[in-house]
Amino acid sequence: MKVRVLVRLKPGILDVQGAAVKRAxxxxxxxxxxxxxxxxxxxxxxxxSSAAEARGRADEMCRKLLANPILEDYTIE
Amino acid sequence: MKVRVLVRLKPGILDVQGAAVKRAxxxxxxxxxxxxxxxxxxxxxxxxSSAAEARGRADEMCRKLLANPILEDYTIE
Numbered sequence: 349m350k351v352r353v354l355v356r357l358k359p360g361i362l363d364v365q366g367a368a369v370k371r372a373x374x375x376x377x378x379x380x381x382x383x384x385x386x387x388x389x390x391x392x393x394x395x396x397s398s399a400a401e402a403r404g405r406a407d408e409m410c411r412k413l414l415a416n417p418i419l420e421d422y423t424i425e
Numbered sequence: 426m427k428v429r430v431l432v433r434l435k436p437g438i439l440d441v442q443g444a445a446v447k448r449a450x451x452x453x454x455x456x457x458x459x460x461x462x463x464x465x466x467x468x469x470x471x472x473x474s475s476a477a478e479a480r481g482r483a484d485e486m487c488r489k490l491l492a493n494p495i496l497e498d499y500t501i502e
Contacts, residue, residue: 354466356466356468366467369467369490369491372490373486373490376486376489376490378471378482378485378486380471380472380473380482381469381470381471381486382470382471382472383468383469383470384467384468384469384470385467385468386465386466386467386468387465387466387467387468388463388464388465388466389431389433389463389464389465389466390443390446390461390462390463390464391433391460391461391462391463391464392458392460392461393458393459393460393461394455394457394458394459395457395459396457405455405457408455409450409455409458412453413446413449413450413453414446
């Protein structure tokens with residue numbers, strides 16, 4: 349079972365990597381970029397009997413290791 | 426218009442970060458994890474008149490800056 353976890357900085361947190369990438373894009377002529385944020389995508393393949401079970405395990409992984417709840421939000425897909 | 430870009434290491438390339446995270450998860454008791462890869466998610470908000478135009482711009486950004494074609498693959502969503 350494959351699960352995709354997206355980990356992003358919380359809305360209020362300054363995303364320095366995103367700001368640097370945005371600046372670089374504008375410098376390359378992409379003046380239409382208004383907002384850019386960089387996060388992590390973690391693709392986990394696991395032995396699970398159902399999609400719901402895999403999601404539950406992934407949620408546990410996020411809480412225990414993959415995401416920092418002070419700075420980051422996560423979504424499971 | 427919001428576009429999501431996923432940048433991942435190509436299949437043949439060793440993902441050291443993913444291997445470290447997988448090892449840590451197994452150490453925490455997640456023995457059901459068989460494979461794990463870490464990539465980047467870049468969320469770009471841009472002024473574009475259509476979804477197709479936004480996708481095209483994002484593709485150009487990937488080719489020029491966001492992805493390293495030697496090591497990485499990207500998908501636009």
